[in-house]
Amino acid sequence: MTPMERFDVLIAGARCAGAAAAMLMARRGLRVLVVDRGGYGTDTLSTHALMRGGVMLLARWGVLPRLVEAGTPLIRRTTFHYGAEAVAVDIRPGDGVEALVAPRRTLLDGTLVDCAWEAGAEIRHHHTLTGLLRTDAGRVCGATVVDETGREHAIAAGLVVGADGTGSSVARLARAPVTVQAAHAAPVVYAYFPGLADTGTHWHYAEGASAGRIPTNAGRHCVFVSATPERFHAEMRGDHLDGMRRVLREVAPALAQELAACEPDAVPVAFAGRRGFLRQAAGPGWALIGDAGYFKDPITAHGITDALRDAAFLAEAAIEDSAAAYARFAARRDELSLPLFHVTDEIAGYGWTLEEAKALHMRLNAAMKREVAALATEAVS
Template sequence: MKPMERFDALVVGARCAGAAAAMLMARHGMRVLAVDRGGYGTDTLSTHALMRGGVMLLARWGLLPRLVEAGTPPIRRTTFHYGEEAIAVDLRPGDGVDALYAPRRTLLDSVLVDAAWEAGAEVRHHHTVTSLLHDDGGRVTGAVVVDEVGREHAIAAGLVVGADGIGSTVARLAGAPVVEQAHHAATVLYGYLPGLADTGTHWHYAVGASAGRIPTNAGRHCVFASVPPERFRAEMRGDRLAALLRVLQEVSPELAEEVAATAPDGELMAFAGRKGFLRQPTGPGWALIGDAGYFKDPITAHGITDALRDAALLAEAAGEGTQAAFTRFATRRDDLSLPLFHVTDEIAGYAWTLEEAKAMHLRLNAAMKREVAALTAEAVR
C-alpha cells in the first residue's frame, strides 16, 4: 500500500450529489478528493428532470449556462393529464429561474465533475472504497481505496462522504441505520425517442398506471411508463417496447401513437422498483447524501434536485466543521425531505383515484415550494 494521502474530505461517488459536494467544499477552501467506481461521463438510470430548486442551485453555482450552451432545451410548460382532463402549468419566473431543464446525465454529471476540478478538488474515476479507517474511539478517519489496476491507497480524511448510491458502501461500512422506510415501489420502463414535438413536459395518469414525456438533449424525449411491481413482473419483462406501448395506449393513446411512429435510441431501460428510505445522514466522521442517504421512488422525479440540495447543505456544514453544523444539516435534510418522501410513497402505491392523484400533486407542489423558499431564505451556496 502506498503512503497515506490526507484530505479534508473524501467524497465517495462523483455524480450529482458527490461531484456537487466536492465542488462546493473545495470552494469553501477544503482539500477534497472524490472517487467513483465508474468512468467519467458515463450514463446512469435517471429521471433527468430538474425541479425549480435544482435549477436554482445550478444557476447560483454558475453552472446552468453550461447546460444551456450544450443544447439542453428549456421547459416552460408542464401539463398534467388526468384521464381526459389536461391541466397546463406555465413556469413562473423567479428565484433566478426562467425555465426548467432535464439534461442527460452524461452531460450533467460531467459538468459537475469539471466544476469540481476547477474549484480545486481532485476526482479519480475507476476507484472503489473497500473499507473505512477508524481511530481508537471508533470515529471514521478515512478509507482504503482500490484503483483501476488493483492497488490499495489509504486515504486519511476529516470527513468521509457517502454519495455512492442506493447500495452505498459507505453507509454499510459506517452502519448507518434506516430511520424511515417507504411502503411502496413503482416500476418504470423508459427510453429516448427522436421526432416528438417539444411542448414541454407531460405527465399522464390513469388508474393503476402513469406515463410521461420529458424533453432532453439532442432533440430527444425521455418517454416513460410506470406501473405497480405486480404488473411489471407479469407482463413487462419480455418485449420492452411492446410493453411500453401497451401502457401508453391505456394512459395516453396520443402519446402511444407518436411513440409507435418512431424508434427509440437503443434498448429501453427498466427499473424494477425499490422501496424508498431515509438513512441517518451523519455520524462520527461520516455523512451521506444523494441516494446513499435518502432515496424515494422516482415517480415524482425529484431525485436530482434532492441530491443537489443535500450536497449544498452538507458543504455548508463541512465548511463550518462543528458538530452543531452537522446536526443542523441532518435536521434540515429531514425537515425538507419528509413531506416529499411521504407524498411520493403514496403516489407510488397506485391506490388512488384521479381526483386523489390531483390532491397528492398539490401536496407535492406545496412541499417543493417550501423547499425552494428554504433554500432562498438561507442563501444556500
C-alpha cells in the same frame, strides 16, 4: 499500501451529489478528494427532470449556463393529464429560474465533475472505497481505496462522505441505520425517442399506471411508463418496447399515436423498483448525500433536486466543521425530505383515484415550495 495521503474531505461517488459537494467545498478552500468506481461521463438510471429548487441551485453555482449552451432544452410548461383531463401549468419565472431543464446525466454529471476540478477538487475515477479508517475512539478518520491496478491506498480525511448510491459502501461500513422505510415501489421502463414535438413535460395518470415525456438533449424525449408491480410484470413480459406501447395506448393515447412511427435510440431501460428509505444522515466523521442517504420512488422525478439540495447543505456544514453543523445538516434534510418522501410513497402505491391523485400533487407542490423557500437562503455558492 502506499503512504497515507491527507484531505479535508473524501467523497465516494462522482455523480451529481458527490461532484456538486466537492465543487462547493473546494470553492471555499477545503482540500477535497472524490473517488468513483466508474468512468468519467458514464450514464446512469435517471428521471432527468430537475425541479425549481435544483435549477435554482445550478443557476446560482454558474453550472446552468453550461448545460443550456450544450443544448439542454428549456422547459416552460408542464402538463398533468388525469385521464382525459389536461391541466397545463406554465413555469413562472422567479427565484433565479427562467425555466426548468432535464439534462442527460452524462452531461449533468460530467459538467459538475468539470466544475469540481476547476474549483480545485481532485477526482479519481476507477477507484473503489473498500473500508473506513477509525480512531481509537471509533470516529471515522479516512478510508481505504483500491485503484484500477488493484493497489490499496490509505487516505486520511476529516470527513468521509457517501455519495455512492443506494447500495452505498460508506453507509454500510459506517453502519448507518435506516430510519424511515417506504411501503411501495413502482417499477418503471423508459427509452429515448427522437422526433417528438417539444411541448414541455407531460405527466399522465390512469388507474394503476402512469406515463410521461420529458424533453432532454439532442432532440430526444425520455418517455417512461410506470405501473403497479403486478401490472408492470404482466405488460412487460417479453419485449419491453411492446409493453410500453400497450400501456401508453391506454394511459396516454395521443402520445402512443405520436410514437407509433418512432423507434427509440436503444432498447428501453427497465428499473424493477426499490422501496424508498432515509438513512441516518451523519455520524462521527461521516455523512451521506444523494441516494446513499435518501432515496424515494422516481415517480415524482425529484431525486436530482434532492441530491443537489443535500450537497449544498452538507457543504455548508463541512465548512463550519462542527458537531452542531452536521446535526443541523441532518435536521434540515429530514425536515424537507419527509413531506416529499411520504407523498411520493402514496403516489407510487397507485391506490388513488384521479381526483385523489390531484390532491396528492397539491401536497407535493406544497412540499416543493417549502424546499425552494429553504434554498433561497442557502449560503454556499
